[in-house]
Amino acid sequence: MEFAFYFAAGVAVVSTLRVITHTNPVHALLYLIVSLLAVSMCFFSLGAPFAGVLEIIVYAGAIMVLFVFVVMMLNLGPVVAEQERQWLKPGIWAAPTVLSALLLVQLLYVLFGTSNGAVVGQQTVDAKAVGVALFGPYLLAVELASMLLLAALVAAYHLGRHEAKE
Amino acid sequence: MSWITPELIEIVVAVLKAIVILLVVVVCGALLSFVERRLLGLWQDRYGPNRVGPFGMFQLGADMLKMFFKEDWTPPFADKLIFTLAPIVAMSALLLAFAVVPVTPTWGVADLNIGLLFFFAMAGLAVYAVLFAGWASNNKFALLGSLRASAQTISYEVFMALALMGVVAQAGSFNMRDIVEYQAQHLWFIIPQFFGFCTFFIAGVAVTHRHPFDQPEAEQELADGYHIEYAGMKWGMFFVGEYIGIVLVSALLVTLFFGGWHGPFDILPQLSFIWFALKTAFFIMLFILLRAAIPRPRYDQVMAFSWKFCLPLTLLNLLATGALVLAAQ
Numbered sequence: 080m081e082f083a084f085y086f087a088a089g090v091a092v093v094s095t096l097r098v099i100t101h102t103n104p105v106h107a108l109l110y111l112i113v114s115l116l117a118v119s120m121c122f123f124s125l126g127a128p129f130a131g132v133l134e135i136i137v138y139a140g141a142i143m144v145l146f147v148f149v150v151m152m153l154n155l156g157p158v159v160a161e162q163e164r165q166w167l168k169p170g171i172w173a174a175p176t177v178l179s180a181l182l183l184v185q186l187l188y189v190l191f192g193t194s195n196g197a198v199v200g201q202q203t204v205d206a207k208a209v210g211v212a213l214f215g216p217y218l219l220a221v222e223l224a225s226m227l228l229l230a231a232l233v234a235a236y237h238l239g240r241h242e243a244k245e
Numbered sequence: 246m247s248w249i250t251p252e253l254i255e256i257v258v259a260v261l262k263a264i265v266i267l268l269v270v271v272v273c274g275a276l277l278s279f280v281e282r283r284l285l286g287l288w289q290d291r292y293g294p295n296r297v298g299p300f301g302m303f304q305l306g307a308d309m310l311k312m313f314f315k316e317d318w319t320p321p322f323a324d325k326l327i328f329t330l331a332p333i334v335a336m337s338a339l340l341l342a343f344a345v346v347p348v349t350p351t352w353g354v355a356d357l358n359i360g361l362l363f364f365f366a367m368a369g370l371a372v373y374a375v376l377f378a379g380w381a382s383n384n385k386f387a388l389l390g391s392l393r394a395s396a397q398t399i400s401y402e403v404f405m406a407l408a409l410m411g412v413v414a415q416a417g418s419f420n421m422r423d424i425v426e427y428q429a430q431h432l433w434f435i436i437p438q439f440f441g442f443c444t445f446f447i448a449g450v451a452v453t454h455r456h457p458f459d460q461p462e463a464e465q466e467l468a469d470g471y472h473i474e475y476a477g478m479k480w481g482m483f484f485v486g487e488y489i490g491i492v493l494v495s496a497l498l499v500t501l502f503f504g505g506w507h508g509p510f511d512i513l514p515q516l517s518f519i520w521f522a523l524k525t526a527f528f529i530m531l532f533i534l535l536r537a538a539i540p541r542p543r544y545d546q547v548m549a550f551s552w553k554f555c556l557p558l559t560l561l562n563l564l565a566t567g568a569l570v571l572a573a574q
Contacts, residue, residue, distance in 0.1 A: 105324070105327065105380060106326070106327070109327065109330075109377075112373070128357070128359045129359060132359050132362040132363060132365075132366050135366035135369065135370065136362065136365050136369050136406075139366075139369065140365070140366060140368075140369020140370060140372070140402075141369065141399065141402075144369075144372050144373070144376065144395060144399060145399075147373070147376055147377075147395075148392070148396075151376070151379075151380045151388065151391075151392070152392070205358055206358075206359065206362075206419060
């Protein structure tokens, strides 16, 4: 299982890098889908199949479809790829690289400083365990999120409704 | 011969079973192309393919020969990578979903405890086949077809998952074998979950882009929609992928609502595979009969039907099921 985890994590890192560096928007989105699938594989190997499959259903199966949908309709051509290439000049990389490197150092410090990390695939977190956690200790957060979603739904309905008869 | 351990034999047997199931599904999908045309001919009072061999039985061989030797043409204006990727996704996503279907008590590829969710995940990924095919073809009819297809598939997937949550709530598990066992002990879900069955069946037809929900390919307006630029084997993969979708949805209907491998009133339990095959074949026939009998509705009617009728129906069904499950405890 440990090999599966590191393999999927490697795929996720490489494909996410390609999302950033690719100049063709649809190909970049394809890499993002691959990255999401790899992250879901990480969840599977860590013993959280429910989280893994939700990652595919929600992110890869629904949200990314809408992304691809919109990008497809924008009629992007070689001009955009050229524009992207100009935007990706080496000078632009400097500041984000420094900031990301700082975060990486912090992450490595936390990972190696504390040695009580869980072993890969120690216990399985299934749908029932997730449900018990959601509607037990995290009930307030779930209710708040549902209210936010309801507000978004009402707003979407308002924007999309047909105008009332004048 | 110390390396032949019981575990190794078990793994080899499991792999062999998986390969046999894969081959049977693919062969069924391919054979369906002939069966469908013959049945359509019968129901629409015409001959259908009846020239090659007795009753036209070798038509499939002739079609395959034609498809294999046809030039596999990629248009110069297409996006090569995505153009090739799309038919592969079309065929493999639904084939992978077949892994969670339990065929008999001892046969089945994967016994996942998230079985049903795995099917939803694969159905969600199957949308990309149409989306990428339409975009990579660089053709306005293909793009329109794929836009329609993806909007339709997303709309119908929303309530497809909700339609099955009633089954999950009653059985108390996402595992397909648990669901089948629950039905054997209580009642087949077709009776307590009748609305769930109706909505899932409609969603299943829509997600496999079958008539009357074949808006994405509507010949009259879109000249075949998203696979207009495809030829040869790539087109064949879309074609077989559609039939694999039919087999998969039929098998799921049998597993989730008609007791899987159990016969009615549990008669002749030793014929488990026969029962499963018979019931699946019945639903495949129903798919074909739908195509023969029903006209194609307008696109906005299809979308309105999904959001304004099916979605509220599944929500009410889930609410009632939840209340009953709570009351029974």
